[in-house]
Amino acid sequence: MLGGGVTGMDGGKLIVLTAPLTESIDHAGYFIQMSMASLPIWMEGILNKKYPKWRDVERNQDKSARYMPAGLRVLEASLLREYSPDDIGVCYPDDLDAFIGPNTRVVAISTHNPLGVTFAAGVYASIFGSNKQPINSFYAREMFARVKASPFRRQFKVIVGGSGGWQISQTNTWEELSVDCIVEGRSESRETLELFAKAVRGEAVPRQVEVGHPRDRHSILVPDKRTTFGVVEMTTGCGRRCQFCLPDLNPQLDVPKERIMAGVRANVREGNNQISLATEDMFIWGQVHTDTPFYFPNREALLNLYSDIVNTPGVEHHVLSHATIAPAVVDPVLIEKLTNICIDKSPIKIPLLSTHPEKRALVPLIGLETASVRVAKQIMPSKGVPFPIDEWPSVVIRGLEILNKNNWFPAMTLIIGNPGETDEDVKATLDLVYEVERRGLFAFFIPSIFTPLHDTRMEKKEGVTETDQLTPLQWQLMMKCWKMNLRPGQASWWGPMAWRLGAIGMWAYKLRKLNGPHFTWPMMMFASALPESVMAKMGKIHVGRPLHVKTRKELLASIKPHQWQHLREDTGDLPEGGPAPTPRSHRLVMAQAV
Ligand code: SF4
Structure with a gap:
């Protein structure tokens, strides 16, 4: 063991691991984290009202954190291969002073969005106002400030990992946040352990390090501890090769079932009753590097895995994470059987849409991104495989039909402002969104503005940087999506009316100035100030043209x-x-x- 016996709370832990509070909590519900990443800090009061106990986290007897993001738990598991458990303290930011002491040599921080510059985050904060800092970025900064102010700061190195490290290097905020080193990559690697060993010895560490990704499925560590939201890793990589995608750059691997189950049991043992598998596409699991292409799902393997997870004693809730839509068209029987296995454990209820006796629903996150075949060919030519990308709009509609029939109402992400996007491209996406509405289908459409993410194949591309650069059609697409998203929540007679008045009031008070004149009519459409057909006749909005949708047989x-x-x-x-x-x-x- 390394560390030379310098342990104990009195002198502080040799290595302290932490993550922003807003990225660690999981007890207040599934949507709070999304809200925290998207809403500006001045709207925090709304969340406080809705989730008054969101700050009440659970601790172990020694004050260590009861739950932490899965990425930080992987780092902990990786370090435990070389250090004694007594050398490592895992705590919430509020408890840092109790864990950092004269013996501390490393404070390692995991964060996925410290400054609020990913796809969805930042966009909505910027729509809503002058203080654009999203809530979780506020809390991340507070955590960095606490570390910076430690009286022992000169004795330890601050190492930042997680998917948000690049934001610090891109904004050159090393000094401001008091960060010594940013690590890009997974913590299982030899390089990560060498970096920590250097810091423990008090040697200088590089400002930025890229560390390797496991090359085979057996090298992925699954922590034996409780994780935020009961996240257990299922796959890495994806294989569809979308140009804007960061996770796809990792090798396509699926974690062996026994390891996944061990992660599930560890969560249950430590008091977690919720599980969610981390993946970019749940449907590739069991079909990675087999004789069959990964985009033809391994039905039996998936049913077997999910059945064992939801039937593990102690698992009361299970939520799906990321998926793709083409597999639903390829194998609708898989969707039906998975529904039978999973839906009773879904904590999500959508009374207006679900036909389940308790109104439960499954809500995976699925990328739509664009319905313009021209743009799709450029940025995601394999998104719909085994179907050719020319069929993308039909694949989305048929996939959604199959999913909705089984009470799956996916959250579908859309990218607005793709490089070179023309009005015709935006109209094509609007056509699809209107087609979904016309057919009585439903997805939560989550539009975001194109952000060239660091290290992706599109990092050099220019995107829309401020909301007042959006065209009227781009605004319409964004507001139409949100208008449709509100449908399941507007069952009461007064709901839509209150929303309309609130939206128009907000526009008059603040948003009109902030987002420019292109925003006006889309906002009126959003607020249903006039029927959309009237606005279309006035030439103010584009009402989607009917799509020719191929049948499943044709697809x-x-x-x-x-x-x-x-x-x-x-x-x-x-x-x-x-x-x-x-x-x-x-x-x-x-x-x-x-
Ligand atoms: S389908 Fe999703 S995860 Fe896969 S490459 Fe495309 S964006 Fe990335």
Whole structure:
């Protein structure tokens, strides 16, 4: 063991691990973290009212944090391979003074959005006003200030990891936040341990380090501790190769089932009753580096995994994380069977939409990004595989039909202001959004403004930097999405009226000046000040044109014929004259091998 015995609360822990409070909590519900990442700090009072106890975190007997983000727990597990548990303290920012002492050599911080500059964060804060700092960025800064003010600051190094480290380097806020080193990459790597060893010895550390990603599924560490929201890693990477995507740059790996289950049991053992699997696309699990392309889901393996998770004694809630929509069209039977397994444990209820007896719903996060085939070809040509990207709008509509039928109401992200986006491209996306409405389908559309994320294949591209640069059509798309999103919450007779008056009042008071003249009519449409058909006749908005949507049978026929063998007979609509689907017995063998 390293550390030379300098341990104990009196002298402080050798290595202290922490994360912003707003990224650590999970007891106040699933939507609070999203709100904290998006709403500006001046709106914090609204959250305080709705979740009065959001700051009441649980601690272990030794004051250490009961729950921490999964990324920080992976770092802890990685360090525990070389250091004694007595050398490592994991605490909430409020408790830092109790853990940092003269013996402390490293304070390691995990954060995914310290300054509020990711896709959704920042955009809404900037729409809402002059103080653009999102709530979680405020709390992250408060944590950095506390570390900076420590009387022992000269004796330890501050190392920042997590997906938000790049924000500090890009904004050159090392000194301001008192950060010594930013680590990009996973903490399992040898380089991470060497970096910590250097800091522990009191040697200088580089300002920025890139560390390697595990190359095989067995090298991914699954922490044996409770994580925020019961997050257990399921896969890394994705494989669809969207140009703007950061996680896709990681190797495509799926974590072995036994490790996932150990992570689930660890959470339950430590008092967590909720589980969520971390993935970029849940449907690739069990089909990574097999003989079948990853975009034909391994139905048996997935059903087996999810069934074992939700039936683990102590698991009361389970939520889906990220997914893609094409697998729903490829295998609707999988969606139906997964629903039967998972929906009773979903804590999300949508009374106006769900046909479940208790109105439960499944809400995975799925990328739509654009419905302009022209833009899609440029930024995400493989988003819809095995279907050609030309069929993307039809894949989205048919996928949504299948999902909605099974009480899945996905949150779908859209990117506004893609580089080179024309009015025609925005109209194409509006057409799809209106088509969804016309067909009575539902998704929570989450529009955000294109931000060239560091290290992605699009990092050099220019995006829209201020909301007053948005065109009227881009504004309309954003406001139309939010107007539709409010539908499930407007069951009462007074709800829509109150919303309209509030929205118009807000526009008159503040937003009109802030967001420029292009915002006016989209805002009126949002507030339903006039019927949309009237506004369209006045030439103020674009009302979506009806889309020609291909049938599922036509879509399956658009898959490359040599891949037809991977389709499942029991899903119907199979193309005629192609190779026969793989026999079921062979698939079972594949499922058991995962
Ligand atoms: S489908 Fe999603 S996770 Fe996969 S590459 Fe595209 S954006 Fe990334």
